[in-house]
Amino acid sequence: MSELDNFTPELTADGSFTFFSQEFGESFHSHYGARQESFLKFVEPTQLALKANQPNLRILDICYGLGYNTAAALETIWSVNRDCDVEVIGLELNASVPQAAIAHHLFDTWKYEYTTILTQLAYEQQVQTNHLRAKLLIGDARTTIRQVYHSGFRADAIFLDPFSPPQCPHLWTVEFIQQLALCLHKDGLLATYSCAAAVRTALLTAGLEIGSTPPVGRRTPGTVAAHPRGVGDREMGRRGEVFQQFPSSPTLPLFPSSYPLSQAEKEHLLTRAAIPYRDPELKDLPDVILRRRQQEQQDSSLEPTSRWRKRWY
Numbered sequence: 001m002s003e004l005d006n007f008t009p010e011l012t013a014d015g016s017f018t019f020f021s022q023e024f025g026e027s028f029h030s031h032y033g034a035r036q037e038s039f040l041k042f043v044e045p046t047q048l049a050l051k052a053n054q055p056n057l058r059i060l061d062i063c064y065g066l067g068y069n070t071a072a073a074l075e076t077i078w079s080v081n082r083d084c085d086v087e088v089i090g091l092e093l094n095a096s097v098p099q100a101a102i103a104h105h106l107f108d109t110w111k112y113e114y115t116t117i118l119t120q121l122a123y124e125q126q127v128q129t130n131h132l133r134a135k136l137l138i139g140d141a142r143t144t145i146r147q148v149y150h151s152g153f154r155a156d157a158i159f160l161d162p163f164s165p166p167q168c169p170h171l172w173t174v175e176f177i178q179q180l181a182l183c184l185h186k187d188g189l190l191a192t193y194s195c196a197a198a199v200r201t202a203l204l205t206a207g208l209e210i211g212s213t214p215p216v217g218r219r220t221p222g223t224v225a226a227h228p229r230g231v232g233d234r235e236m237g238r239r240g241e242v243f244q245q246f247p248s249s250p251t252l253p254l255f256p257s258s259y260p261l262s263q264a265e266k267e268h269l270l271t272r273a274a275i276p277y278r279d280p281e282l283k284d285l286p287d288v289i290l291r292r293r294q295q296e297q298q299d300s301s302l303e304p305t306s307r308w309r310k311r312w313y
Helices: 033-045 070-079 096-103 106-110 115-124 141-150 174-182 197-205 263-268 288-301 305-312
Strands: 054-063 085-092 126-129 134-140 155-160 184-192 208-215 222-226
Touching: 033 070, 033 106, 033 184, 054 070, 054 141, 070 085, 070 115, 070 155, 085 141, 096 106, 096 115, 096 305, 115 126, 115 134, 134 141, 174 184, 174 197, 197 208, 197 222, 263 305
Parallel strands: 054 085, 054 155, 085 134, 155 184
Antiparallel strands: 126 134, 184 222, 208 222
């Protein structure tokens, strides 16, 4: 039996399909709508329709999965400016996932113009056309992200889309997100569906500013992050070093400041829920990362999250 047979399409509310991961015990997308999630949680918050007027764009797709986020990005960019040169790097653990999406014809419901591109990317891990250079790096993203950084790639948009922190804690740690911050262009934007306090703390610890993006099909918002104005992305010799100054862009608004956190969200960052996941050497097993955080929470003098929840909900 082929590994592709492990993935059975599941219909979501917007008519698009997703898969269920037996390994992580979760679906790859929200049941409210897999396709709409890609556009509303990732493409819109990273302002790709606005940035498409630039001559070139770079996208870093963390946990490429079925390829929906990259597909939505290409559709958005080229609907605005067909001459925009796009470079995409996708990080994916299991090459069978994007291949299964193609094998099951999941993009047929999109009426998607660029399925040939996604097919080649899924099966050959690289594509080059007149206006696209794309590659998939298969393996543990904690390792492949270092390849991205050392290649000099600095993304205008980063899509951070792993499974949930309790199921996939190693891709939500302070140390991994610090690597993402190093790969984010000084005017770039990072978007994720998660509003977990631990994730937001990790983004802040990595030196980024954060904002709360509108809920999509559910009560909870997502998160967008960017380098602060006046803080640059110089090449750093070690993680955690202070950033240099740079002039702010006169054309692109700083998105996080446009979607400030609510008072409840700010107070959530002062509770034990905000204690982040840590993986000092970027190689610990998920269970080790979870236990480390649980112990830190038990030893913490921060407000219990249950008290915050009673106060607000």
